[in-house]
Amino acid sequence: MASSFIYVTFIRTTPDKLWTALTEREFTEKYWFGAHLVSDWKTGSSWKIMLKDGRVADTGEIVEIDPPRRMVIKWQNEFMPELKAEGYSRCVMEIEEMGEACKLTISHSIEKDNAKMIEAVSGGWPRILSNLKSLLETGAVALPDSP
Amino acid sequence: MDDDAVFKALADGSRRLLLDRLFRNNGQRLSDLCAGLDMSRQAVAKHLGILEEANLVAVQWAGREKLHFINPVPINQISERWIGKFELPRMRVLSDLKASLEKKPRK
Numbered sequence: 001m002a003s004s005f006i007y008v009t010f011i012r013t014t015p016d017k018l019w020t021a022l023t024e025r026e027f028t029e030k031y032w033f034g035a036h037l038v039s040d041w042k043t044g045s046s047w048k049i050m051l052k053d054g055r056v057a058d059t060g061e062i063v064e065i066d067p068p069r070r071m072v073i074k075w076q077n078e079f080m081p082e083l084k085a086e087g088y089s090r091c092v093m094e095i096e097e098m099g100e101a102c103k104l105t106i107s108h109s110i111e112k113d114n115a116k117m118i119e120a121v122s123g124g125w126p127r128i129l130s131n132l133k134s135l136l137e138t139g140a141v142a143l144p145d146s147p
Numbered sequence: 148m149d150d151d152a153v154f155k156a157l158a159d160g161s162r163r164l165l166l167d168r169l170f171r172n173n174g175q176r177l178s179d180l181c182a183g184l185d186m187s188r189q190a191v192a193k194h195l196g197i198l199e200e201a202n203l204v205a206v207q208w209a210g211r212e213k214l215h216f217i218n219p220v221p222i223n224q225i226s227e228r229w230i231g232k233f234e235l236p237r238m239r240v241l242s243d244l245k246a247s248l249e250k251k252p253r254k
Contacts, residue, residue: 126223
């Protein structure tokens with residue numbers, strides 16, 4: 001049995017703008033509570049999330065990438081030993097154009113029952129996605145920093 | 148997403164129960180969700196349709212099986228809009244209360 005979560009949000013924007021917001025540093029640090037993503041976004045490339053204080057939060061690899069539609073990331077936590085011990089999780093991000101909006105679906109799963117990793121990301125994704133939505137629709141985020 | 152659809156979907160005990168069950172055990176089939184419920188399969192399917200329409204439930208196909216997942220994003224948006232902004236004043240009241248209580252000498 002795997003543990004998995006799915007997050008869906010509808011954002012009034014274009015697939016290209018949404019893709020840019022998901023991948024470029026100047027955008028990610030605005031809605032990811034100050035953390036930012038680092039990768040050259042090619043199949044097989046490494047990928048990481050850097051915290052504001054310079055620590056590496058998570059690392060992984062781009063398994064599949066098809067801009068501006070779909071990306072699959074192997075994802076492992078680095079700074080919490082009990083999460084790191086669970087190994088790689090899999091995160092799939094998909095963008096679907098729907099009229100004037102985009103449907104963004106993020107599914108995050110790991111081949112393990114009641115995984116702590118999934119529990120941890122399930123606290124983060126809804127807030128990150130709410131921030132991303134307000135950033136793209138209004139130009140500002142609701143919660144700039146982690147509480 | 149339409150807030151009205153979210154509130155309407157949440158304004159029903161059976162639908163909240165289905166969300167509670169998905170929260171405990173995410174990614175269930177319709178038949179799993181029907182188990183032990185005092186509701187017909189059609190009624191559960193109809194409620195799931197309303198939850199899906201409001202983006203509170205996301206579905207994913209695993210082969211021929213339709214799996215249902217709770218999608219917490221709209222609930223988080225509601226919480227940020229109507230609860231998050233009250234947080235700060237409340238914290239201020241609590242810290243003022245703490246300060247004034249601690250100033251008084253203990254009996």
